[in-house]
Amino acid sequence: MNTRDWPIRAKLTALVIGPVTALLALWIFATTLTFGPALDLLAARTYLYDLGRPGETVVAELQQERRLSVVQLAGESTLPALAEQRGRTDRAIAELRRRVNGDDLRDAADELLDTRLDQLVSALDALPAGRGFIDARKLDRAGAIGLYSGMISSAFQAFSAMAAMPDHQLNREALALTALGRSRELLGQADALLAGALTAGRYADGEHEQLVRTIDNERFLAETAVADLPASERAGYQRLVESPDWVRLRALQDTLVRSRELPARLDVRAWETSRAGAWQSLRDFELRGADGLAERSVPMAVGILVRLAAAGVLGLLAIVVCVLVALRVGRSLARRLTGVRTAALEMAEDRLPDVVARLRRGEVVDVAKEAPELDHGGDEIGEVGRAFNEVRRTALQSAVDEVTLRRGLNEVFLNIARRSQGLVHRQLALLDRLERQTEDPDELAGLFQVDHLATRLRRHAEDLVILAGAAPGRGWRNPVAAVDVIRGAISEVESYDRVDVGDVQPAGLLGRAVGDVIHLLAELIENATAFSPPGSRVDVTGRTVPGGYAIEITDRGLGMSPQALTEANRRLSRSPEFDPADSARLGHFVVARLAARHGVRVELRVGTPAGTVAVVLVPADLVTAEPALAPAAPAGGATPDDRRMAKVTRLATVPRPRTARPGRERADSAVVPLSAGRTSAVENPADGDGLPRRVRRRGPANRPRAAVADAAPRSPEEVRRAMAALQAGTARGRRDGLRAAESGADPAGPVPPAPDRAAGATGPAPDRPTEPSPPEPSPAPQPPTATERDA
CATH class of the missing domain: 1.10.287 (Helix Hairpins)
Incomplete structure (x- = not known):
């Protein structure tokens, strides 16, 4: 039995229950051993009045009926006295049966006495059949004597089973009284043999020898029984045998023993008188001894019960004290150990995490x-x-x-x-x-x-x-179009040229979330390009859904296992604490932090037929209508947001640079050649899309040094006008593209995103307002600098 994982209270209970149970078992055993003899002593009166007296009466009546039955078998006629005697015998047997079948005697009797009582009842059941044989003279005198003597012997065996008292002196006295009763039975057998012989006028074969043995056994049993009686009882028995009836009976018995034939001068009347007197006196002696025995057993039983009660109470009190002490000590130990455990659990589960959380919140x-x-x-x-x-x-x-x-x-x-x-x-x-x-x-x-x-x-x-x-x-004051947010995220990715912007439904994002959403999308697009084959494409689409605005990033890579996908979604669904040991998942950590800041949901799904789809759900409270294009404003009067959005549009529409191979001139399909008389690198191309293009021209490196030296520097006003024209062209191109999209016409064609930083600018830290930095001091207004766009 493994008790290692038991609670401490269960272990202490087991320690207490073992000794207490053993002590209680010993107390019950000792009490039972003492209580049993006391009950036996108290049962002596029950034995005497429910079995002794009725049984002795049955024995006496059977002895009388036996004598009369032998006399009838020895004579030629039927004795009327036998019928009267049988009636008295039946009444005595009926009373004995009633007492034997009663609950009092059966409850007090042990197993041996129960068996002897059943044998007695079975022997008495044979009496009616035996009477029939006697009346039909199918039995001789010896058979009749044996029939009645067997029933009487069963009664004395039951009497012997009663003599099982716990006190040795009382038990010896009870056995002595039973032995005296047997000697009286032998006296009755001798009388029955002699009565039959006197009626027949002679002894039957073997009757004289049986008579001699019966007389000798009667005298032996009497002498043996008297030796076990108390002194007062022995003195009383001595006076009994010295009475005239006993003296005359002994003399007549000696005469019968010496003569093998019936004495011719035997005084039959003297025999009957002395035998009846001796038999009755011995019976009375036995009954007085039984009554005295029962009376002495009651005080002895009471004394035993008193001692038993005292010992039982003391033992029970000791058990109760042991239990109380064990419970008190065990409860104290359990309470103290439970207190230590509770303090440990409180520290590990509540207090320590609370302290760490408070420390992370900056509390002291x-x-x-x-x-x-x-x-x-x-x-x-x-x-x-x-x-x-x-x-x-x-x-x-x-x-x-x-x-x-x-x-x-x-x-x-x-x-x-x-x-x-x-x-x-x-x-x-x-x-x-x-x-x-x-x-x-x-x-x-x-x-x-x-x-x-x-x-x-x-x-x-x-x-x-x-x-x-x-x-x-980074942050914006005004909403930004979703397509510009996506382009800004693409511009922050290394392999931006592998990203395709698909169908993006019109929508706008509030300015406070634009910078974080751009960063979030850039991290996911970066992962999509890094974990997909170099020649594959990454698609980015956007659509309006009931819960907000969903942006999907789909790659064509090998995808993720279900376990890895589940673990990644678990990390993305909450804002975890940064763990320096998990440096391989910094991108997911950043995405989770940014998503938790604005309530954005990010989920990775299995792509079809392969790859991974990253779904970014921007909540509805951050989504607004796509902002309308504002008319071009002069550079000097443009707001910081105008300058930022102009930068976004310009960066999203600048052509990708392509590195020239050896032997080939660098070329760009979107470049429009300059006319001979232009001095600017920006002009409106003839394709009509309204977007300004930076065109190839002869750079300073290809000019003669003299020409470069002779070239007049641009004035600030000229620079301002060039930047204003660039901003106006950018705004005009976007408006024309939107009109073409709404009318179903094909615009000038998709313009690849520039390999530049995010759409938008890096603003100041959150504790500083988003304001443009002052321009560099100059005598004339300057074009917006990177600080104005990115701060």
Whole structure:
């Protein structure tokens, strides 16, 4: 039996139940052993009055009937006295049967006495048949004597079974009285033999020898029984045998023993008189002895019961005391151990997580207050309690240190991220100025690639900010079209040229969520391109659904196993704490953080026929109607949001740079050649889509050095006019494209996204308002810088 996993209360109960049960069993056993003899002593009166007296009466009546039956068999006629005697015998037997079948005698009788009583009843059942044989003279005198003597012997066997008292002296006295009764029975047998012989005038064959044996046995039993009687009883028996009847009876018995024939001078009347007197006196002696025996057994039984009651009460009291002490000690141990367990569980399940959560919220935690001293006593349990107090304080202090370390690590992440963001912003601003100033297509292609790398660096810097638990900082005041959000996310992906924008239903996203949604989509698109074959395409679509706006990103990769898909969806469904040990899942962690911030649901599904589909469900409270295109405004009066959206549109419509192979000139299908007299690298192409195109022209590197030196620098006003024309052309192109889409006409064709940073700008930290940075000081208005667009 394995008790290792039992509760402590069950173990203590088992320890208590074992000894108490053993003690209780011993108490019950001792009480039973003592109570049984007391009941036997009390049953002596029941034996005497329910079996002794009725049984002795039956024996006496059977003895008289036996004598008369032998006399009738010895004579020639029927004796009227025999019929009267049979009636008295039947009445005595009926009374004995009633007492034997009663509950009192049967309840008091043991197994041996029950058996002897059944044998007695069976022997008495043979009496009617024996009488029939006697009346029909089918039995001789010896057979009649044997019939009645057998029934009488069964009665004496029952009397012997009664003599089983716990007191040895009483038991010997009872056996002595039973032996005297047997000697009286032998006296009756001798009288029956002699009566038959006197009636017939002679002894039958063997009757004289039987008479001699009966007389000898009667005298032997009497002498043996008297030796076991008390002194007072022996004195009374001695006076009894010295009476005239007994003296005359002994003399007549001696005469009968010496003579083998019936004495001619035998005084029959003297024999009958002395025999009847001796028989009656012996019977009275037996009855007085039985009554005295029953009377002496009652006080003895009461004394035994009193001692038994005292011992039983004391034993029961000892058991109760043991049980109470065991329960008290066991309950105390269980309560104290339960207290230690409760304190441990409370610390592990409630207090320690609460302290960690409060520490992460920035609250100050007092370790001494959170881990107070608990007194569990001075014994071994108290030592365990004190050890647990130390463990609890150490655990809390470790939690404080861990959270402090994690908070410091987050601060390091945030500090590094903010520094990186600042550097990236400055780099983007520098690149933006270089892109505006560069007219050579090869140099512009290189700048676009560096610009795209910087954009990805900005996203990775934002990853550090998210890991640190802060907001990335990019944001818009006005809603942004869903298609622009998708294009902005694509522009932050390394393999942007493998991403296809499919059917995107018109919708807009509130400005406060645009930056985070762009970052979220960029992470998912990055995963789609990284875990799919290099030559495959990634499709991005958007549609309005009842719960908001759903954006689906589908790749053609090998997909994920069901277990991995379930685990990934579990991580994406909640905002987990950053675990540095799980650095392979940083993308999912960032997505989960961004999704939890705005209530966005992200779910990965199995693609058809292969691959993985990432479904991003933007809630309805973040979705609005697609914003209308505002008319072009002069650069000097454009709002920061206008300048940002202009940057978004321009970055989404700039052609992809293509690296020229050796021996071939770099070319772009979307490039429109410049006329000879143009001095700007931007013009409205003839295809009518309204979008400005940067066209190839002879760069400064291909001009003669003199021409470059002689070229007059542009004034700030000329630069302002060029940027205003670019913004106006961009807005006009978008309006024409929307009109063509609404009328079902085919627009000028899809324009691939630029390898640039996200649509939108990186704004300041969340604790600073989103405002454009002041332009660089100049005598004239300047075009919007990267700081104005990205801050």
